[in-house]
Amino acid sequence: MPSRQLPIHFVLDPAATRWGDIAALGEPEIERDPRRFVGGRNSWIAQSYVRLRAALGARGWEASAGPGFVPGALCIAHRDDVNRFLSPAHASFLVVVRADRAPVRACDFAIVQNGLGSSERERFIPLWPQPGLLARDPGRGERIERIAYHGRTGTVPGWFGDARFRSALAARNVDFAVKEAGWEDYRAVDLALAARDELPEVLANKPATKLYNAWLAGAPLLASPEPAYTALRRRFIDFIEVRDASDVLRSLDLLRAHPALYAAMVANGLERAREFTVAAVRARWLRLLDEELVPAFLAWREQGGGRRTWFLASMAQQKALSRVHRIRCAARRWQDWRAPRYASARPTTSPTLPESPSAARIDSSAARA
Secondary structure (H helix, E strand, C coil): CCHHHCEEEEECCCCCCCCCCHHHCCHHHHHHCHHHHCCHHHHHHHHHHHHHHHHHHHCCCEEEEECCCCCCCEEEEEHHHCCCCCCHHHHCEEEEECCCCCCCCCCCEEEECCCCCCCCCEEECCCCCCCCCECCCHHHCCCCCEEEEECCCCCCCHHHHCHHHHHHHHHCCCEEEEECCCCCECCCCCEEEECCCCCHHHHCCCCCHHHHHHHHHCCCEEECCCHHHHHHCCCHHHCEECCCHHHHHHHHHHHHHCHHHHHHHHHHHHHHHHHHCHHHHHHHHHHHHHHHHHHHHHHHHHCCCCCHHHHHHHHHHHHHHHHHHHHHHHHHHHHHHHHHHHCCCCCCCCCCCCCCHHHCCCCHHHHHC
């Protein structure tokens, strides 16, 4: 099929992203400058274009990236760019990345970040792994001297800064690094940590990137039980579940007392990581395009394309769902804010922390896993 007959356009809103050079970028540039590929549009749309362009061209399909929706084309866009009644998007076949947002209705297909409760038109594709990832130095062996959190800090738990927690780590000669930048660098990370205080309604849409980035980096993960993490879990050693500072300390002591368990978590993670390499994610995109998106696009085009009335009705539904989502989140935050005042049974002190490694109680069943 001639390339001109199957245009695939990646929509990049120039008001939100600066990608004047994107046509000249290749995958090596992603690894050399990973900071450019942070954020919804940059990680989902710009990165997908660069990583898929060659494979799409090999199929004879014409891939492009830039502002606006190309009429009659298969357009891949972030939800933030398909959220206006007066958008010309109705004249395109729409594959919309939902990301962390409320459900998408003005689309032909939606891409979601995890496989939890997908609707009829939603398809799960993992977000690309951390660009430029630098794996843990294998020469560090099973020693545990540094725990690191990689990510934004707006929703980190309060116990991250708890003085008693920090003191307990110092007593164990363990450094705790909160990395708001340099998310790709795991070279000196012995344990990765993924924890945040966030609403269930928000966590339900989050990806499992911290889990599979840790797998790829060769660093065992201590993680709060977010839905995306537990959905991927097959064995105890995929990650160790933690809910507070005391759980982190007990997990640390457990792994120090059982170096073989630490080594098993690393080996298991590297095996599980095969599902989430760049090559694996690219294969999932191409399989979805081959088996569903392109056939549906061709059928849509034969039917004559544009559908303004459908788009307006779908956008009305989308706006309503977004409003409901915001109201639910606001109500939950209000309840959480009021709870400490009226729930007298709610604990007001920090959880009991093991004072030293010798005080930690090792879970023997976990050690055998």
